[in-house]
Amino acid sequence: MPELQSQVHLRRRHVLHTRLRRPRVGQARSTRGCPMNVRHILTYALQREREGKRFFEENAGRMAHAAAASIFRQLAEEEQRHVDYIQALLRRLAASDGVDDALPAPDPEPDVGPDSLFTARAVVEHLDQSVIESMIPDVAVLRTAYLIERDFAExxxxxxxxxxxxxKDALLALARWERGHERLFQELHDRVFDMYAGMPWGG
Known part of the structure; x- marks a missing residue:
């Protein structure tokens, strides 16, 4: 009996551990070999992109500095471009009875080019110190924005x-665009947080 009870206990621990390791929302399970419904993935992505756009629009209105607000407004515009692109993909899929090869090739997005406004380090380095200081109260918002973009890319x-x-090409293009946004917010968050951490207590 003690041996049986021990096996039951170990089984319960295994079940609990399995439950705790569920993937995050937006992160697919690894099911290699299973057919993927591209339409379902794109429909879900469309919903998430709309949520991301709302997040950036709402927080643009909360930023104390115009330059900081401008970054969030432009990110909202980029998310709208993603929404438009995904909608075009879904329309093409519907017109072709779900044949993936009928998807249009993705157009390059300017926010990931070497001379782009959204080249992360260039954007952050050109921000005035007063802009960075104005964003200190919003460091948690910057962290959330970074996580949103990272989850999209994943x-x-x-x-x-x-x-x-x-x-595959369309999904990889979307991932590249989101990685560009992710880098922007990581750079921005890190610079704001470094300034906050260096402030005197009560500063």
Missing amino acids: LYETAAERAEGQA
Whole structure:
């Protein structure tokens, strides 16, 4: 009996551990070999992109400095471009009865080019110190923005691993765009946080 009870106890611990390791929302399970429904992935991504756009729009209105607000407004515009692109993909899929090879090739997005406004380090380095100081109360918002963009990128990369042809190209393009945004907010968050950490207590 003690041996049986021990086995039951170990089984319960295994079940609990399995539950705790559920993937985050937006992170697909690893199911290699299973067919992927591109339409379902894109429909879910469309919902998430709209949520991201709302987040940036709402927080643009809360930023104390105009330059900081401008970054969030432009990110909202970029998320709208992603929404438009995903909607175009879904329309093409619907018109082709779900044939992935009918997807349009992605257009390059200016926010990831070497001369782009959203080249992360260049954006952050050109921000005036007063802008960085004004964003100290919003360091948690910057962290959330970084996590949003990281989750988007991981979603598209995970889906792309199981896609083929033009569907894969489209998902990888979306992932690249989101990685550019992720780098921007990581750089911005780190600079704001460094300034906050260096302030005297009560400063």
